[in-house]
Amino acid sequence: MNMIVCVKQVIDPEAPPSSFRVDEAGKKVVPPAGVPPVISPFDENAVEAALRIKDVQGGKITVISMGVNLLREVVKKPLSMGADELVLLEDEAFAGGDSWSNARALALAIKKIGVYDLIFCGRQAADWDEGQVGSGIAEMLGLPGVTLARKIDVSDGKARVEQVTADGYEVVEVSLPALITVSNELGEARYPTIKGIMAAKKIEPIVWKPADIGLEPEQAGAAGRKIILQKLYQPVHEGKCEIIEGESPEEAGAKLALKLREAKLL
Amino acid sequence: MAEYSGVMVHAEAEEGKLAAIATELLGCGRRLADDLGEELSAVIVGSGVSNLAAEAFASGADKVYLVDDALLQDYQTDTHVPAVEKVVRQAMPRILLLGQTSIGRDLAPRLAFRLETTATMDCIELDIDPGSKRLRRTKPVYGGNARAVFTSELDPQIATVRTKAMTPLAPDTSRKGEVVNVAAGLDSSKVRTRVLEKVKQEVEGISLEAANVVISGGRGMGGAEGFKQLEELAKMLKGAMGASRPPCDNGWVPDVLQVGLTGKIVAPDLYIAVALSGSSQHMAGCSGCKNIVAINKDPEANIFREARFGVVGDWKKVLPAFSAKVKELLAG
Ligand SMILES: Cc1cc2nc3c(=O)[nH]c(=O)nc-3n(C[C@H](O)[C@H](O)[C@H](O)COP(=O)(O)OP(=O)(O)OC[C@H]3O[C@@H](n4cnc5c(N)ncnc54)[C@H](O)[C@@H]3O)c2cc1C
Numbered sequence: 313m314n315m316i317v318c319v320k321q322v323i324d325p326e327a328p329p330s331s332f333r334v335d336e337a338g339k340k341v342v343p344p345a346g347v348p349p350v351i352s353p354f355d356e357n358a359v360e361a362a363l364r365i366k367d368v369q370g371g372k373i374t375v376i377s378m379g380v381n382l383l384r385e386v387v388k389k390p391l392s393m394g395a396d397e398l399v400l401l402e403d404e405a406f407a408g409g410d411s412w413s414n415a416r417a418l419a420l421a422i423k424k425i426g427v428y429d430l431i432f433c434g435r436q437a438a439d440w441d442e443g444q445v446g447s448g449i450a451e452m453l454g455l456p457g458v459t460l461a462r463k464i465d466v467s468d469g470k471a472r473v474e475q476v477t478a479d480g481y482e483v484v485e486v487s488l489p490a491l492i493t494v495s496n497e498l499g500e501a502r503y504p505t506i507k508g509i510m511a512a513k514k515i516e517p518i519v520w521k522p523a524d525i526g527l528e529p530e531q532a533g534a535a536g537r538k539i540i541l542q543k544l545y546q547p548v549h550e551g552k553c554e555i556i557e558g559e560s561p562e563e564a565g566a567k568l569a570l571k572l573r574e575a576k577l578l
Numbered sequence: 579m580a581e582y583s584g585v586m587v588h589a590e591a592e593e594g595k596l597a598a599i600a601t602e603l604l605g606c607g608r609r610l611a612d613d614l615g616e617e618l619s620a621v622i623v624g625s626g627v628s629n630l631a632a633e634a635f636a637s638g639a640d641k642v643y644l645v646d647d648a649l650l651q652d653y654q655t656d657t658h659v660p661a662v663e664k665v666v667r668q669a670m671p672r673i674l675l676l677g678q679t680s681i682g683r684d685l686a687p688r689l690a691f692r693l694e695t696t697a698t699m700d701c702i703e704l705d706i707d708p709g710s711k712r713l714r715r716t717k718p719v720y721g722g723n724a725r726a727v728f729t730s731e732l733d734p735q736i737a738t739v740r741t742k743a744m745t746p747l748a749p750d751t752s753r754k755g756e757v758v759n760v761a762a763g764l765d766s767s768k769v770r771t772r773v774l775e776k777v778k779q780e781v782e783g784i785s786l787e788a789a790n791v792v793i794s795g796g797r798g799m800g801g802a803e804g805f806k807q808l809e810e811l812a813k814m815l816k817g818a819m820g821a822s823r824p825p826c827d828n829g830w831v832p833d834v835l836q837v838g839l840t841g842k843i844v845a846p847d848l849y850i851a852v853a854l855s856g857s858s859q860h861m862a863g864c865s866g867c868k869n870i871v872a873i874n875k876d877p878e879a880n881i882f883r884e885a886r887f888g889v890v891g892d893w894k895k896v897l898p899a900f901s902a903k904v905k906e907l908l909a910g
């Protein structure tokens with residue numbers, strides 16, 4: 313089984329909301345000081361999905377990450393979890409892309425890798441929360457896909473995928489090769505082992521520039537955008553919470569009920 | 579060549595009726611179409627869906643495109659994308675709106691890439707830029723910590739809309755319109771997926787999305803046991819129980835109870851958040867509620883920036899007393 317997983321390095325989405333800043337003029341988010349970036353959480357679930365298949369039937373997992381200033385200790389995490397190879401699309405030209413330019417570059421890199429049975433993406437990246445790049449790659453490569461996977465079993469050239477729905481899930485069978493986007497319902501990603509970390513240290517990432525994958529400069533990153541970002545801002549918080557106090561927590565609880573009655577909420 | 583014109587809504591069906599999101603989209607679509615002075619149409623794709631056209635007219639549509647085919651019974655990328663693509667190529671709407679549902683999340687990006695245009699996912703505000711007449715799409719980004727406004731020069735302009743973000747029109751059954759039947763023209767040999775089974779994770783009582791009162795617990799509940807107390811309180815208040823993500827991930831409650839960006843969007847009159855920190859991603863699911871009540875032992879927790887009333891304390895002490903008082907008040 314040859315598997316490819318796309319992982320994106322993002323600002324830690326679990327950083328406290330109070331540390332979040334936007335540079336409105338630059339239409340950019342200012343990375344919070346002292347909070348290192350992470351692999352977008354659903355992409356870790358995607359790595360886990362591939363590893364579970366490898367656990368059962370073996371195979372090779374190639375991880376692709378595109379961006380600028382990719383911290384090796386961050387993007388190498390999938391290797392320390394058990395992935396085999398890391399391809400980095402790292403160049404200023406890849407910066408500032410939208411779903412179109414990102415999907416195009418990743419699709420070209422996947423074409424260059426050439427052999428694959430399954431491609432995994434996260435359900436959405438924790439920065440722009442779009443959830444489009446996986447579908448875009450599938451369209452560009454002419455692949456079938458299943459979005460929002462919570463469980464994947466592979467046999468006889470097919471994948472049986474449990475797909476999350478609003479009130480449960482559906483079991484969908486898809487022919488391979490296919491692209492699957494993974495949701496957190498799959499279960500938590502494993503922690504890297506010491507052995508895994510040592511092994512990852514020895515793996516040199518392969519770095520590709522736009523020319524290496526045949527991407528024209530006018531299609532890369534910001535230049536290849538089709539959507540225009542007009543404005544980026546932080547919504548204002550009115551934030552006037554009335555704290556109900558009491559001699560004891562029990563008294564505060566009872567007073568809260570009275571307060572809600574008074575406010576006609578009960 | 580024909581020009582793009584009008585607004586089209588992809589209207590999903592649910593249990594033989596238009597889904598709530600479809601009427602919300604038609605409400606929003608009507609406003610946009612009127613702003614442009616153009617037509618509002620709906621596209622309904624499925625098997626045995628012809629009877630839904632009347633509902634779409636009552637909810638604001640001028641025209642309904644029906645693609646009714648046995649192959650369209652279940653949503654599948656390989657059947658629904660070509661069906662909607664065919665209608666869009668024929669009708670050439672300037673704007674196409676879909677719901678941010680499991681279907682819309684799959685359909686909208688596929689369609690956008692196939693039609694070589696752009697989609698913006700999970701919009702909460704849409705309007706027409708008075709100068710350029712282009713669709714302005716406002717969506718929360720970075721888990722809700724920021725908002726972005728996008729436009730695009732490409733047609734059709736596709737956007738998915740968050741559930742409960744738009745208001746439906748009051749249904750007017752006297753409204754009539756034109757039905758256009760479009761043959762799906764599907765080739766079943768090109769369908770690369772098969773739906774084998776549908777599993778519903780049934781939850782007793784009032785549905786989370788319809789409830790007027792929602793009581794959600796977070797990681798601080800510590801286990802499934804604590805949620806029993808929340809469930810009792812929910813029953814007493816004729817509401818529904820929800821959760822932040824960790825209780826779902828840990829299997830304390832079913833996944834379908836997750837409230838938030840990637841879970842359910844709720845808009846009750848009263849939202850009681852117990853032992854959850856109020857992450858931006860969780861608040862994305864309940865920010866439409868004006869009366870958020872927080873019980874949390876950490877006075878610095880973000881939930882207190884969002885709540886109207888709060889108690890700082892251990893839920894194990896606060897909640898039983900709160901519930902007892904509620905019971906007394908409701909009885910009296
Ligand atoms: C892209 C993305 C999408 C996401 N989507 C969602 C989503 O849809 N929904 C969602 O909920 N999350 C979502 N998350 C996860 C989110 O970022 C947070 O991790 C999650 O909401 C935290 O849940 P919590 O508040 O229960 O846990 P925590 O943040 O750990 O908070 C627990 C709280 O409980 C309090 N507490 C502990 N013990 C007690 C006690 N005895 N009494 C009172 N208070 C106590 C603590 O003070 C703390 O504030 C998403 C994350 C990402 C990156």
Ligand SMILES: Nc1ncnc2c1ncn2[C@@H]1O[C@H](COP(=O)(O)O)[C@@H](O)[C@H]1O
Nearest residue numbers: 318319378433434436437442443444445
């Ligand atoms: N720059 C990137 N590098 C690697 N993978 C990416 C990148 N951008 C998006 N992806 C993949 O596409 C998924 C969806 O991204 P998005 O459409 O931006 O929400 C992510 O979860 C990743 O799996």
